[in-house]
Amino acid sequence: MTVISHHIPxxxxxxxxxxSLSHGYSxxxxxxxxxxxxxxxxxxxxxxxxxxxLDTLGTGGAASTADPLRDRVLSALDGPPPADVAWPRSxxxxxPVMQALEGRAPKWRALGGGIRQSILHADGSGxxxxxxxxxxxxxxxxxxxxxxxxxxxxxxxxxxxxxxxVGDVEIADEELDHTPVAGTGLPCICLAATDAPLRxxxxxPRLLQPIFRI
Amino acid sequence: MIRPLTDRVMxxxxxxTELLSEEGPPPAQVKPxxxxxxxxxxxxxETELNDQTLWLLAVRDRRDRQAFASLFDFYAPRLRxxxxxxxxxxxAADDIVQDAMLRVWHKAHQFDPARxxxxxxxxxxxxxxxxxxxxxxxxxVPEALTVEDAPETDAGARIALDxxxxxxxxALEGLAPDQRKVIEQAYMGELSHSEISERTGxxxxxxxxxxxxxxxxxxxxxxDLRTE
Numbered sequence: 001m002t003v004i005s006h007h008i009p010x011x012x013x014x015x016x017x018x019x020s021l022s023h024g025y026s027x028x029x030x031x032x033x034x035x036x037x038x039x040x041x042x043x044x045x046x047x048x049x050x051x052x053x054l055d056t057l058g059t060g061g062a063a064s065t066a067d068p069l070r071d072r073v074l075s076a077l078d079g080p081p082p083a084d085v086a087w088p089r090s091x092x093x094x095x096p097v098m099q100a101l102e103g104r105a106p107k108w109r110a111l112g113g114g115i116r117q118s119i120l121h122a123d124g125s126g127x128x129x130x131x132x133x134x135x136x137x138x139x140x141x142x143x144x145x146x147x148x149x150x151x152x153x154x155x156x157x158x159x160x161x162x163x164x165x166v167g168d169v170e171i172a173d174e175e176l177d178h179t180p181v182a183g184t185g186l187p188c189i190c191l192a193a194t195d196a197p198l199r200x201x202x203x204x205p206r207l208l209q210p211i212f213r214i
Numbered sequence: 215m216i217r218p219l220t221d222r223v224m225x226x227x228x229x230x231t232e233l234l235s236e237e238g239p240p241p242a243q244v245k246p247x248x249x250x251x252x253x254x255x256x257x258x259x260e261t262e263l264n265d266q267t268l269w270l271l272a273v274r275d276r277r278d279r280q281a282f283a284s285l286f287d288f289y290a291p292r293l294r295x296x297x298x299x300x301x302x303x304x305x306a307a308d309d310i311v312q313d314a315m316l317r318v319w320h321k322a323h324q325f326d327p328a329r330x331x332x333x334x335x336x337x338x339x340x341x342x343x344x345x346x347x348x349x350x351x352x353x354x355v356p357e358a359l360t361v362e363d364a365p366e367t368d369a370g371a372r373i374a375l376d377x378x379x380x381x382x383x384x385a386l387e388g389l390a391p392d393q394r395k396v397i398e399q400a401y402m403g404e405l406s407h408s409e410i411s412e413r414t415g416x417x418x419x420x421x422x423x424x425x426x427x428x429x430x431x432x433x434x435x436x437x438d439l440r441t442e
Binding site: 017020026030033043044048054057067074076082089094099100 | 283286287289293296308311312315319320329331333334338341344349352354355356359379398
């Protein structure tokens with residue numbers, strides 16, 4: 001079993017707990033927490049703090065039993081339970097990723113250089129995708145606008161900041177211009193979320209950016 | 215040896231106060247003093263679970279509708295207050311409160327008082343529902359833990375967690391108003407760090423140091439409790 005050495009920063013866990021994290025980052029946090037007890041404990045502690053704040057919120061007077069919503073809710077108790085689906089882990093993909101894939105295998109598209117991607121979600125708040133990098137290959141040197149959050153699902157990669165194995169999360173901010181290189185062995189498969197487009201320094205990938213929505 | 219998650223949640227509660235502080239986490243082995251010794255010395259009301267948790271257990275174990283109505287009366291106004299802080303009011307807020315409270319009823323079997331307070335559990339359910347509605351897509355949520363960590367019956371663990379949650383709440387109540395405001399905004403999802411900065415015109419560094427101050431205060435209060 002691999003040991004997770006790069007965790008989700010506490011500020012991100014708190015933002016996830018409070019619902020203020022974007023969809024892409026939330027997917028990375030939920031996927032990491034699914035396999036990291038330390039971060040799960042931190043998340044549950046943050047929720048306890050959130051519950052403590054909720055307890056002390058000014059409510060503008062005591063609850064009224066005349067609240068029409070009260071009757072509506074109490075009379076709905078015998079109705080059918082909500083149909084929430086829990087997606088189980090499948091192979092290397094944690095439950096939240098399976099949820100995003102709706103239970104299907106990823107649809108990979110070639111990005112060049114043997115690198116493939118499968119976009120899970122993209123909107124105005126950013127994007128989240130699966131990336132597959134052949135063993136030993138480098139992802140073109142790139143910088144970021146905003147923050148790139150990357151969770152390793154299979155294999156490993158290394159860059160200027162360290163080595164990242166299965167379960168590890170890298171947070172790359174605007175300052176970091178990095179060239180991740182996949183480890184040898186299995187292809188490196190990552191879940192990567194950004195809140196703004198990446199900036200590739202070489203000419204060709206930049207042309208491809210609108211097409212591939214990187 | 216892997217520590218059970220219930221212990222780790224409590225360590226996390228201590229550990230969370232080091233967020234953004236420069237001193238790093240407290241020693242991992244710091245644990246609250248054994249409760250048994252203290253239990254005889256404190257009032258019985260302090261060793262019992264809070265009302266909300268007892269109501270939720272009554273719902274979980276006996277499908278107690280009166281207890282559920284009490285939960286509704288307690289949480290509905292608070293959830294409305296929480297939702298209104300992110301601009302969700304009126305019928306839209308009521309729909310989320312209804313969905314959340316019905317999930318409280320139907321998912322009560324998943325509640326484990328050794329891992330969460332009733333309020334933490336309701337906070338999570340309401341947040342999930344709120345985000346589902348805002349994004350019109352299911353919110354990514356972590357996989358549930360497997361049977362190994364199924365709801366346990368150990369009363370000591372429940373009470374220990376309940377007490378930690380109370381202490382945290384006491385620490386929150388002891389904050390200066392402006393510190394408290396920042397913490398509330400963070401947990402109520404009102405504003406992101408950068409949005410706080412835009413809204414108040416303060417540079418991010420200042421906001422961060424205010425959060426740090428708030429958390430430092432929290433940490434000292436918790437440290438005092440630890441060394442009691």
